[in-house]
Amino acid sequence: MASKRQHVQEEVRLRILRIVNKNPNIKSREIARILNISNGSAYYCINSLVQKGMIKLKNFSSHKNKAKYTYFLTPSGIYEKTILTAKFLQTKLKEYEDLRAEIKEMEEEVSAAKKNISFVKRDLNIHN
Numbered sequence: 001m002a003s004k005r006q007h008v009q010e011e012v013r014l015r016i017l018r019i020v021n022k023n024p025n026i027k028s029r030e031i032a033r034i035l036n037i038s039n040g041s042a043y044y045c046i047n048s049l050v051q052k053g054m055i056k057l058k059n060f061s062s063h064k065n066k067a068k069y070t071y072f073l074t075p076s077g078i079y080e081k082t083i084l085t086a087k088f089l090q091t092k093l094k095e096y097e098d099l100r101a102e103i104k105e106m107e108e109e110v111s112a113a114k115k116n117i118s119f120v121k122r123d124l125n126i127h128n
Contacts, residue, residue: 007091012037014084016045020055020071021081046071054080 012035019031032042049055054077058070073081 010084011088012045013049014081014088016042016049017054017073017077017081017084021073024070024072025068026071049077053077 015035016031019026019034028042028046029039031046032039035042037045046055050057053074056072056074058072059068
């Protein structure tokens with residue numbers, strides 16, 4: 001079973017891969033803002049994905065801003081994104097089902113409590 005830390009790391013990787021896939025010209029600062037993480041953390045995560053061969057950077061040397069990069073998902077990045085998406089969906093569906101069961105249980109508790117309150121009010125002759 002994966003640790004909480006591994007789940008968080010996988011979710012961050014997935015979100016970065018999804019963001020880069022939708023907007024290849026995005027800056028790491030903007031990725032950090034979207035993910036609500038520090039610029040350094042975003043840079044570290046992106047660099048890690050580059051080193052693992054999931055993202056490729058392209059510098060447009062003809063562009064006047066030499067620091068401008070475009071991110072591309074590599075075939076292994078696309079594969080990783082697909083695997084992580086499937087795992088993420090599986091986890092979220094399980095959480096959803098657990099939450100639905102908990103909500104149903106709580107609704108039953110509230111319903112039972114309302115009946116008990118009605119009986120108490122009736123027995124005490126309270127009108128409200």
